[in-house]
Amino acid sequence: MRIVRLQSRPLLTALTTLVFVLLLAISPAAQANIGETIILRCTNGKSLSGFSQHAYNEALKELNADTEEYSGCSSLIREAERAAAAGGRGSSSGGQSTAGPVAVTATPSERQAITHALHRGPHAVKLAGGAINPGVVRVNVASALSSLPTPLLATLAFLLACLLLVAGGALRNRVRARRSD
Numbered sequence: 517m518r519i520v521r522l523q524s525r526p527l528l529t530a531l532t533t534l535v536f537v538l539l540l541a542i543s544p545a546a547q548a549n550i551g552e553t554i555i556l557r558c559t560n561g562k563s564l565s566g567f568s569q570h571a572y573n574e575a576l577k578e579l580n581a582d583t584e585e586y587s588g589c590s591s592l593i594r595e596a597e598r599a600a601a602a603g604g605r606g607s608s609s610g611g612q613s614t615a616g617p618v619a620v621t622a623t624p625s626e627r628q629a630i631t632h633a634l635h636r637g638p639h640a641v642k643l644a645g646g647a648i649n650p651g652v653v654r655v656n657v658a659s660a661l662s663s664l665p666t667p668l669l670a671t672l673a674f675l676l677a678c679l680l681l682v683a684g685g686a687l688r689n690r691v692r693a694r695r696s697d
Contacts, residue, residue: 551571551578576590
């Protein structure tokens with residue numbers, strides 16, 4: 517019996533070591549998802565406070581283009597990051613910015629340009645020696661053909677060659693039929 521117990525201890529030790537190694541491997545993976553956690557909290561309108569600077573940086577790195585474009589989470593994460601750096605608590609208003617909009621006044625030349633653009637309407641703009649008319653799409657056969665994929669162009673050329681062969685054969689048969697009359 518004593519031999520059986522001695523043999524089971526190395527097995528138990530190996531099993532314990534294996535479990536410990538697996539737990540260590542899983543632990544960094546759980547910490548790596550902190551950026552995703554911040555993004556999910558932002559998209560669900562929850563508070564972004566209480567995270568480290570590294571966590572906010574990870575969230576900004578993991579932020580995909582759609583989420584950034586349609587949710588404004590990048591600005592909210594940056595705001596929470598600045599608040600955490602300043603010793604604040606981050607964005608605690610449910611993911612909404614607490615700062616009001618900042619009024620930006622246009623310079624007189626910018627106001628004049630805006631007024632001019634509003635009253636001018638859609639007129640042609642001269643650019644690189646040519647005129648560009650808003651709302652006008654010019655169709656060019658060369659550009660339409662050059663934008664087609666090469667296999668499609670090859671197929672069209674083959675069909676055109678076949679059509680010419682059939683038309684040429686029919687024309688030849690007509691000419692021979694008239695000569696034989």
